[in-house]
Amino acid sequence: MATIYDVARLAGVSPATVSRVFNGVGVSEEKVAAVRQAAAQLKFFPNRTARTLRRQSSEVIALVIPDIENPYFTEMARGVEDVASEAGFSVVLCNSDAQVEKEQTYLRIAIAEHMSGVILAAASDRTSLEEIMAAGRPVVAVDRGTGYDIDGVVMANRDAGRSATEQLIEAGYSRIAHIAGPEHIETAVERVDGWRTALAAHGLPADPGLLRFSSFRVDGGREAMEELLALPEPPDAVVAGNNLIGVGAIQVLTEHGLTPPAMGVAVVGSLPFTTLSPSVVTVVRLPARHMGVTAARMLLDRIGGDDQPARTIVLRNEIQAATVSR
Amino acid sequence: MATIYDVARLAGVSPATVSRVFNGVGVSEEKVAAVRQAAAQLKFFPNRTARTLRRQSSEVIALVIPDIENPYFTEMARGVEDVASEAGFSVVLCNSDAQVEKEQTYLRIAIAEHMSGVILAAASDRTSLEEIMAAGRPVVAVDRGTGYDIDGVVMANRDAGRSATEQLIEAGYSRIAHIAGPEHIETAVERVDGWRTALAAHGLPADPGLLRFSSFRVDGGREAMEELLALPEPPDAVVAGNNLIGVGAIQVLTEHGLTPPAMGVAVVGSLPFTTLSPSVVTVVRLPARHMGVTAARMLLDRIGGDDQPARTIVLRNEIQAATVSR
DNA sequence: ATGAAAGCGCTAACAC
DNA sequence: GTGTTAGCGCTTTCAT
Numbered sequence: 062m063a064t065i066y067d068v069a070r071l072a073g074v075s076p077a078t079v080s081r082v083f084n085g086v087g088v089s090e091e092k093v094a095a096v097r098q099a100a101a102q103l104k105f106f107p108n109r110t111a112r113t114l115r116r117q118s119s120e121v122i123a124l125v126i127p128d129i130e131n132p133y134f135t136e137m138a139r140g141v142e143d144v145a146s147e148a149g150f151s152v153v154l155c156n157s158d159a160q161v162e163k164e165q166t167y168l169r170i171a172i173a174e175h176m177s178g179v180i181l182a183a184a185s186d187r188t189s190l191e192e193i194m195a196a197g198r199p200v201v202a203v204d205r206g207t208g209y210d211i212d213g214v215v216m217a218n219r220d221a222g223r224s225a226t227e228q229l230i231e232a233g234y235s236r237i238a239h240i241a242g243p244e245h246i247e248t249a250v251e252r253v254d255g256w257r258t259a260l261a262a263h264g265l266p267a268d269p270g271l272l273r274f275s276s277f278r279v280d281g282g283r284e285a286m287e288e289l290l291a292l293p294e295p296p297d298a299v300v301a302g303n304n305l306i307g308v309g310a311i312q313v314l315t316e317h318g319l320t321p322p323a324m325g326v327a328v329v330g331s332l333p334f335t336t337l338s339p340s341v342v343t344v345v346r347l348p349a350r351h352m353g354v355t356a357a358r359m360l361l362d363r364i365g366g367d368d369q370p371a372r373t374i375v376l377r378n379e380i381q382a383a384t385v386s387r
Numbered sequence: 388m389a390t391i392y393d394v395a396r397l398a399g400v401s402p403a404t405v406s407r408v409f410n411g412v413g414v415s416e417e418k419v420a421a422v423r424q425a426a427a428q429l430k431f432f433p434n435r436t437a438r439t440l441r442r443q444s445s446e447v448i449a450l451v452i453p454d455i456e457n458p459y460f461t462e463m464a465r466g467v468e469d470v471a472s473e474a475g476f477s478v479v480l481c482n483s484d485a486q487v488e489k490e491q492t493y494l495r496i497a498i499a500e501h502m503s504g505v506i507l508a509a510a511s512d513r514t515s516l517e518e519i520m521a522a523g524r525p526v527v528a529v530d531r532g533t534g535y536d537i538d539g540v541v542m543a544n545r546d547a548g549r550s551a552t553e554q555l556i557e558a559g560y561s562r563i564a565h566i567a568g569p570e571h572i573e574t575a576v577e578r579v580d581g582w583r584t585a586l587a588a589h590g591l592p593a594d595p596g597l598l599r600f601s602s603f604r605v606d607g608g609r610e611a612m613e614e615l616l617a618l619p620e621p622p623d624a625v626v627a628g629n630n631l632i633g634v635g636a637i638q639v640l641t642e643h644g645l646t647p648p649a650m651g652v653a654v655v656g657s658l659p660f661t662t663l664s665p666s667v668v669t670v671v672r673l674p675a676r677h678m679g680v681t682a683a684r685m686l687l688d689r690i691g692g693d694d695q696p697a698r699t700i701v702l703r704n705e706i707q708a709a710t711v712s713r
Numbered sequence: 714a715t716g717a718a719a720g721c722g723c724t725a726a727c728a729c
Numbered sequence: 730g731t732g733t734t735a736g737c738g739c740t741t742t743c744a745t
Contacts, residue, residue, distance in 0.1 A: 062498075062522060062738095064737095064738055064739085065738065065739065065740095066738080074715080074716085075715065075716045075717075076716090076717095076738090076739080076740095077715070077716060077717080077718095077740080077741080078714085078715060078716080079739095080739065080740055080741085081714090081715085081740095084740080087714065087715095088714070088715085089714060089715090092714085092715085104518065104521065106495055106498060106499050106518075107499065107738085107739075108440075108499055108501075108737090108738050108739065109496070109499040109500050109739095110436055110439045110440045110445075110499070110500060110501050110737085110738080110739090111440050111721090111737070111738035111739040111740085112738080112739055112740075113436045113721095113739090114434075114436045114437050114440050114720095114721050114722065114723090114737090114738080114739075115720080115721050115738080115739045115740045115741080116721085116739085116740070116741095117721070119436075129461050129464060129465065129480075130458060130461045130462060130465065132456060132458070132659075132660075135455050135456045135461060136456065138455060138482075139455065139456065139482075142482060146489075151481075151493075151496060153479040153480070153481075154455075154479070154480040155477075155479075156464075156465075156468060163472075167477075169432055170435070170477060172388075172432060173432050173433060173434060173435040173436075174435050174436060175434075175436050192430065192432075195430060196388060279660065304660075305660070308660045308661075308662060311662040312661075312662055315662060315663070315664055316664070332660075332662075333458075333659065333660050334458075334605065334630075334631070334634045334658075334659050334660055334661075335634075335638075335660075335662060336634060336637040336638055336641060336658075336661060336662065336663055337641070337662055338641055338642070388722095390721095390722055390723085391722065391723065391724095392722080400731080400732085401731065401732045401733075402722090402723080402724095402732090402733095403724080403725085403731070403732060403733080403734095404730085404731060404732075405723095406723065406724060406725090407724095407730090407731085410724080413730065413731095414730070414731085415730065415731090418730085418731085433722085433723075434721090434722050434723065435723095436721085436722080436723090437721070437722035437723040437724085437737090438722080438723055438724070439723090439737090440721090440722080440723075440737050440738065440739090441722080441723045441724045441725085441736080441737050442723085442724070442725095442737085443737070
């Protein structure tokens with residue numbers, strides 16, 4: 062690999078001048094030409110590691126998410142990436158696999174690699190940001206809060222849980238179960254809250270047996286749905302706590318010949334790649350891409366030196382109601 | 388941020404000793420203890436940028452894929468990640484968005500950031516690897532070949548196309564269309580080949596109107612399926628060139644009241660998050676995770692200095708036939 | 714506008 | 730086993 066010195070020698074200038082050419086500051090026309098020509102000839106690309114070491118910062122941001130196989134997060138990632146690359150930043154995607162330890166490792170890498178900032182969908186409410194905050198790197202929380210006083214972008218989760226439930230009530234269902242995500246994740250708890258609120262508002266029972274905490278994954282949805290169906294008095298409808306739970310629940314229902322709307326189904330989150338007709342399942346669409354875009358903008362602002370007090374932005378959902386009921 | 392010098396001073400040793408402690412070479416028990424204690428107190432983490440600059444290599448590999456929203460690639464990413472992190476490497480995921488220019492940018496970043504190697508699912512047959520190869524960084528191709536003499540892991544695409552088609556033939560369909568991926572992508576072309584072969588072997592027509600080149604995405608599948616249905620003489624079955632095309636095609640069929648098996652459907656690739664019964668659609672399962680695992684192992688071997696001639700590994704598929712026909 | 718030179722934080726010879 | 734020291738390739742004062 063050619064260095065700045067090789068280019069300088071070939072172009073007959075100093076290393077400093079080569080650096081200036083690549084950083085767009087005042088250099089005379091002729092020298093610019095000479096340097097560019099020499100660089101091309103040597104296939105020179107500036108060594109980013111050296112630049113980062115010298116500058117103590119790099120145009121890279123980290124996006125840490127708990128499940129790279131969940132389309133909700135990849136859609137968000139696209140939003141982040143579009144904004145970041147527009148601004149000349151690269152995004153490195155880190156999959157914490159919902160484990161606090163892995164997450165911690167990635168946060169340390171972000172510090173140690175001089176990344177400019179982090180967008181984080183926390184693995185749990187036990188996530189620690191001490192180190193990264195001590196390092197002075199800006200962090201924006203997405204999807205879930207963190208317990209720290211930092212910027213954040215979240216969905217209107219209570220609303221989402223409530224609307225999903227209300228749609229089922231309006232469609233005439235009355236024994237409405239809820240398969241929620243893990244109890245230690247904020248979004249899950251808030252959606253449960255919405256489900257409770259809606260039931261209470263309509264004088265329906267929130268039978269504890271109808272609430273299942275599960276994982277935010279397909280198998281979690283499957284297991285919980287099986288349990289619900291095995292109940293002495295099964296529900297006649299179910300609210301799925303996220304997209305993957307929805308997929309799992311519907312799979313099980315299909316296997317039992319209870320394809321919606323035989324049993325009512327409402328899902329918080331878009332159904333990824335569904336082949337179902339949109340008329341049979343109520344979906345509360347969560348603007349994942351928009352969340353990514355917003356978070357990236359906030360982070361870039363912070364990187365740019367913005368130091369106003371921390372803000373949290375709550376994104377509104379869009380409901381897409383089933384038109385068919387049983 | 389504390390440096391190695393700060394730690395050395397506090398622990399009463401030389402910077403070199405601190406370095407040794409963090410790199411696991413012979414240091415006396417007491418000094419190790421002193422250094423660890425000092426490091427903890429100062430919240431010291433080794434600066435990776437500096438280490439990378441010095442060592443001229445970093446324990447990071449890049450995984451460049453054309454569509455981060457496609458579960459096929461994220462599943463593969465998990466495989467890569469599992470192997471890599473086991474070996475102490477981090478993976479940075481780069482989304483080329485199927486654009487050769489973006490891909491080129493990421494490859495340059497990989498060079499400039501001293502990453503140890505790259506796993507690449509090429510955006511197109513025009514992908515250039517000149518620079519990265521000149522930089523001496525190992526590259527392993529996945530999913531698609533590259534036209535360069537490098538290691539690769541690919542699926543048995545012809546087989547996949549052929550098996551998918553034959554399943555439909557055996558189920559009694561005779562006018563079998565194929566919605567393929569882009570014509571400039573190897574995997575797409577090979578699957579077309581398999582489709583042709585199967586039809587020929589059974590004396591069925593490969594009507595040119597029944598072959599549609601499209602994008603490897605849901606909307607590509609949708610458009611092509613609409614076109615096929617609008618034909619004066621529409622097909623009675625269709626082979627989808629990948630998972631997302633399959634989703635799009637089935638969506639359109641459902642909207643037209645032609646849910647499989649009213650029209651036969653076979654998909655090359657697993658249907659992500661499907662809520663359909665497995666009995667109605669034939670699926671050729673592609674071992675995406677395994678592909679990632681294999682590629683990561685090959686890359687790590689190369690990084691470790693392995694210099695045997697380039698190998699290409701072809702992964703076998705598993706067919707999961709529909710049990711219901713019309 | 715340009716060059717000389719210092720130094721970012723770490724590692725790896727090389728001495729002892 | 731441990732310390733000294735010279736860079737890795739770049740940016741950035743400070744002179745000129």
